[in-house]
Amino acid sequence: MASPESRPAAGKTRARVWSTNRGGRLRLRTPRPIRAAAVSGLVALAVTASILPTEGVAQGGASSPGESRLRPTPNVKGRAFYFTRAVYTDVERRNTFGWWSVDYPKADRQFLIGLKRLTGIDAYDLENPVRLDDPNLRRYPMVYAVEVGHMALTETERAGLRDFLMAGGILVADDFWGSWEWANFQAQMERVLPGYPIIDLPLDHPLLHVFYDLTEVLQVPNVGLGRAGGRTWEKDGYTAALRGIFDEDGRLLVVINWNSDLGDAWEWAEDPYYPIQFSNFAYQLGVNVVVYAMSH
Numbered sequence: 550m551a552s553p554e555s556r557p558a559a560g561k562t563r564a565r566v567w568s569t570n571r572g573g574r575l576r577l578r579t580p581r582p583i584r585a586a587a588v589s590g591l592v593a594l595a596v597t598a599s600i601l602p603t604e605g606v607a608q609g610g611a612s613s614p615g616e617s618r619l620r621p622t623p624n625v626k627g628r629a630f631y632f633t634r635a636v637y638t639d640v641e642r643r644n645t646f647g648w649w650s651v652d653y654p655k656a657d658r659q660f661l662i663g664l665k666r667l668t669g670i671d672a673y674d675l676e677n678p679v680r681l682d683d684p685n686l687r688r689y690p691m692v693y694a695v696e697v698g699h700m701a702l703t704e705t706e707r708a709g710l711r712d713f714l715m716a717g718g719i720l721v722a723d724d725f726w727g728s729w730e731w732a733n734f735q736a737q738m739e740r741v742l743p744g745y746p747i748i749d750l751p752l753d754h755p756l757l758h759v760f761y762d763l764t765e766v767l768q769v770p771n772v773g774l775g776r777a778g779g780r781t782w783e784k785d786g787y788t789a790a791l792r793g794i795f796d797e798d799g800r801l802l803v804v805i806n807w808n809s810d811l812g813d814a815w816e817w818a819e820d821p822y823y824p825i826q827f828s829n830f831a832y833q834l835g836v837n838v839v840v841y842a843m844s845h
Contacts, residue, residue, distance in 0.1 A: 629671040630843060632657050632664075635694035635710075635720070636680045640701045640733075644680070648696035651724065653678070656816035657693075663815070663832045664839060668760065682709035691719040691842035695812050698730020700737045707741050714742065715796075719842045720803045724810040727784030731807060738803065742794060747805065750793045756801065757791075760840045761833040766791045769809045769827045776822040782808065801845070804838055811835055 634657060639648040654676035665672050679686050682705040686692060692713065694700075702710070714720060725734060735747065750756065757763040768789035770781035782788075786808035794803035814831030817823045 628673040630664075630839065631673045631677040631689055632661050632839075633686070633689040633692045634676060634678045635692045636678050637694065637706055638701055638703050639696075639699045641699075642701065648699040649694065650678075651695050652812040652816045656812040659818055660815040660832070660835055663818075664836055667832070667836055668840065670839070670843070680709075681706040681713075684709075686710075686713045687716050687718065689718070691721055691839065693721045693723065695722075695724040697722045697734045697737070698725035698727075700734060702737055702741070707737075711741050714802045719801060719838075721806070721838055721842075722803065723806045724812050726782070726786035726808050728786075730784070730786075734805075738794065742802065745794050745796070745802070747792050747794055747803075750791045750804070754793075754801075756804065756837055756841045757834075758837075759844065760837050763830075763833060763837065767809070767827065767830045769811055769814045769831050771810050771813045772817045772820065772823055775813070775817070775824050775827055776820070778824070801841075806834075 634653060635649060636644060637647075637649050638644040641647060657676040658674070661672050661674055664670055665674075677689070679689070679692065681692075681702065686709060710720065722734065725731070738745075738747065752764065752766075766789050768781045771783065774781055774783070789809040790805075790807045792805040792807060793801050794805075796802055811831040811834065814823070814828045815835065818828040818832070
């Protein structure tokens with residue numbers, strides 16, 4: 550892991566600035582410098598975001614307690630982007646507020662504040678959880694999944710995720726640590742995408758430069774370790790890795806953020822004791838992933 554001190558100085562990062570027209574398509578605006586401090590300036594809005602109302606979430610017809618809160622928001626129309634979180638079955642056979650819901654919904658909402666402020670993308674303000682076997686999943690360009698080391702996908706979830714990826718979607722996997730969780734996630738992906746290898750994402754890949762120019766991959770710690778100021782790793786996940794799965798034509802299907810926790814950095818961005826360099830990097834990488842997913 551590269552030390553935070555080795556990162557480019559604040560003010561040296563340049564961003565490609567995008568906005569959306571009424572048709573929801575991305576268009577490039579004139580590039581301008583983005584200071585690292587611009588991300589940290591979002592934290593004043595974080596508390597407000599964490600208590601936003603949840604109108605627009607479809608209600609009624611739930612088949613299990615709390616299921617109505619897991620529905621996507623089809624009644625909110627005309628937005629260019631929805632931050633979609635994967636609802637999946639885990640090793641404890643839970644698919645309602647199991648491992649998939651770690652940091653939910655605060656991390657989602659606070660990331661969206663940054664995304665909208667930094668890019669001008671017309672994004673929906675609230676969370677959008679969608680089950681992997683829901684046909685509505687194909688309405689969105691990317692789906693974000695956390696704690697994927699605890700996945701135990703059902704046959705219908707595997708089929709739904711495979712169809713989503715083959716139709717042009719991108720899965721973003723975050724916040725899983727160490728060799729055991731890696732082995733389980735790898736096994737899950739081999740059943741979703743048999744024959745597709747996982748490889749390290751090279752630092753010159755367009756995902757790392759589509760908006761912010763990122764020259765290294767930081768290990769982003771959870772909030773407890775970040776506040777403590779010591780080690781940043783969990784379990785035996787000593788080194789962060791950014792990996793991917795590509796199809797036969799070189800299209801990126803899965804972005805894998807292993808031994809790192811973007812979600813905690815978004816969720817606790819307003820915490821004065823959580824190191825700013827980790828929140829900044831988490832927002833920058835997250836923005837890059839969204840812009841890449843929307844433009845490829």
